[in-house]
Amino acid sequence: MKNTPVEQKIIDDAINELQIADFSKATIREVKAIASKAEAVSGVEFIKMEMGVPGLPPSSVGVKAEIEALQRGVASLYPDINGMPELKKAASDFIKAFINAEVSPEGCVPVTGSMQGTFASFLACSQCNEKKDTILFIDPGFPVQKQQLTVMGQKYETFDVYDYRGERLKDKLESYLKKGNISAIVYSNPNNPSWICLKDEELRIIGELATRYDVIILEDLAYFAMDFRKDLSKPYQPPFQPSIAHYTDHYILLISGSKAFSYAGQRIGVSCISDKLYHRKYPGLTKRYGGGSFGTVFIHRILYALSSGTSHSAQFAMAAMLKAAAEGSYNFLEEVRVYGERARKLKEIFLRHGFYLVYDKDLDDPVADGFYFTIGYPGMNSGKLAKELMYYGVSAISLVTTGSHQEGLRACTSFIKDHQYTQLEERMKLFAENHPATR
Numbered sequence: 027m028k029n030t031p032v033e034q035k036i037i038d039d040a041i042n043e044l045q046i047a048d049f050s051k052a053t054i055r056e057v058k059a060i061a062s063k064a065e066a067v068s069g070v071e072f073i074k075m076e077m078g079v080p081g082l083p084p085s086s087v088g089v090k091a092e093i094e095a096l097q098r099g100v101a102s103l104y105p106d107i108n109g110m111p112e113l114k115k116a117a118s119d120f121i122k123a124f125i126n127a128e129v130s131p132e133g134c135v136p137v138t139g140s141m142q143g144t145f146a147s148f149l150a151c152s153q154c155n156e157k158k159d160t161i162l163f164i165d166p167g168f169p170v171q172k173q174q175l176t177v178m179g180q181k182y183e184t185f186d187v188y189d190y191r192g193e194r195l196k197d198k199l200e201s202y203l204k205k206g207n208i209s210a211i212v213y214s215n216p217n218n219p220s221w222i223c224l225k226d227e228e229l230r231i232i233g234e235l236a237t238r239y240d241v242i243i244l245e246d247l248a249y250f251a252m253d254f255r256k257d258l259s260k261p262y263q264p265p266f267q268p269s270i271a272h273y274t275d276h277y278i279l280l281i282s283g284s285k286a287f288s289y290a291g292q293r294i295g296v297s298c299i300s301d302k303l304y305h306r307k308y309p310g311l312t313k314r315y316g317g318g319s320f321g322t323v324f325i326h327r328i329l330y331a332l333s334s335g336t337s338h339s340a341q342f343a344m345a346a347m348l349k350a351a352a353e354g355s356y357n358f359l360e361e362v363r364v365y366g367e368r369a370r371k372l373k374e375i376f377l378r379h380g381f382y383l384v385y386d387k388d389l390d391d392p393v394a395d396g397f398y399f400t401i402g403y404p405g406m407n408s409g410k411l412a413k414e415l416m417y418y419g420v421s422a423i424s425l426v427t428t429g430s431h432q433e434g435l436r437a438c439t440s441f442i443k444d445h446q447y448t449q450l451e452e453r454m455k456l457f458a459e460n461h462p463a464t465r
């Protein structure tokens with residue numbers, strides 16, 4: 027057995043204890059549990075790259091506004107189910123400032139994180155038309171969204187966009203849409219886990235097909251404007267965050283407080299329903315609810331049933347953050363840019379020791395450095411690589427769980443501490459020495 031920083035038996039025992047037969051299918055929580063256990067037993071610090079949790083302090087703009095709101099006593103009052111008018115206006119202005127698109131305040135609805143935004147959107151989209159009973163994922167993606175559909179008993183289809191970038195996306199998408207069963211298409215941009223960013227030419231293809239086949243687009247902007255190759259931080263000035271809003275009329279933009287504002291703990295986001303979609307009446311919704319438009323059903327029926335609105339004080343925080351960002355008094359991207367710097371350093375170490383980037387390009391451009399990146403090692407499949415790296419005190423999740431068909435891992439930069447680059451360098455040097463045949 028090779029000499030590794032963490033005794034292999036410790037990892038193998040931890041995996042057996044959780045009864046994980048195939049490590050490529052281990053969930054984020056399982057990988058985290060094994061890393062914590064192995065760390066405690068071995069005393070070796072792990073370089074933890076499995077969790078996509080913000081590793082930065084929360085936005086002080088948000089915290090201040092929220093404390094003030096709590097001190098004014100908002101905690102005793104149910105928030106307006108439509109969302110606070112200040113937040114609705116701030117979200118609409120934010121979209122204008124950073125996407126250069128128009129969504130009326132009416133359609134900008136607070137949710138308890140984008141998680142709830144997609145749950146409510148999946149429900150609403152699936153109920154519009156009984157023939158359209160399936161959600162299409164442009165994968166790789168955020169695994170919990172599929173779990174949401176499993177929880178609600180809805181169907182989904184998925185394809186890995188890896189081989190379908192640019193013009194190739196058109197035929198692939200159309201092969202699904204022409205069957206007539208797709209109600210909505212979902213993707214994240216920048217993408218969790220691969221950090222690819224769909225380009226305007228690709229969004230145009232998605233938008234045009236969505237219009238032709240009358241499909242709703244769910245654009246998950248959890249990593250809003252965090253493509254650090256461009257400076258997207260200047261309100262009302264190009265370049266803007268690319269968006270489907272420019273290419274079709276029926277969409278929901280899911281904006282989250284969690285990553286861009288490091289506000290995950292307060293569970294706040296805004297689901298921004300396009301004006302046309304908000305006012306559209308669908309036969310399925312009329313039949314089920316006796317009336318209402320997509321927007322009113324989304325708010326007054328679905329969100330009301332799910333949580334009766336979104337935490338009052340968190341709405342004040344989100345309103346303050348969006349407003350200050352759009353006014354230009356708060357550069358939220360400056361605070362999260364560090365993720366990109368971490369990714370650059372980490373990738374350099376991995377690549378120097380024989381690893382390669384799995385999702386490496388946006389058409390002709392190298393992918394951006396950001397919150398996540400994907401790595402592979404020649405001759406190793408996802409499960410083997412994930413497990414092997416655990417022996418070297420490095421934890422990351424397999425791409426299998428994200429709907430990717432590629433062999434490799436997702437690495438998240440959010441928990442990396444400054445002293446860990448040297449650790450990673452030493453460990454990956456040893457890893458490469460121990461696996462020379464596969465290089």
Ligand SMILES: Cc1ncc(COP(=O)(O)O)c(C=O)c1O
Pocket residue numbers: 078138139140141142168214218246248282283284290294295
């Ligand atoms: C792509 C994507 N969508 C949504 C979410 C969840 O966002 P929220 O915390 O706003 O529920 C995440 C969080 O990791 C994510 O990566």
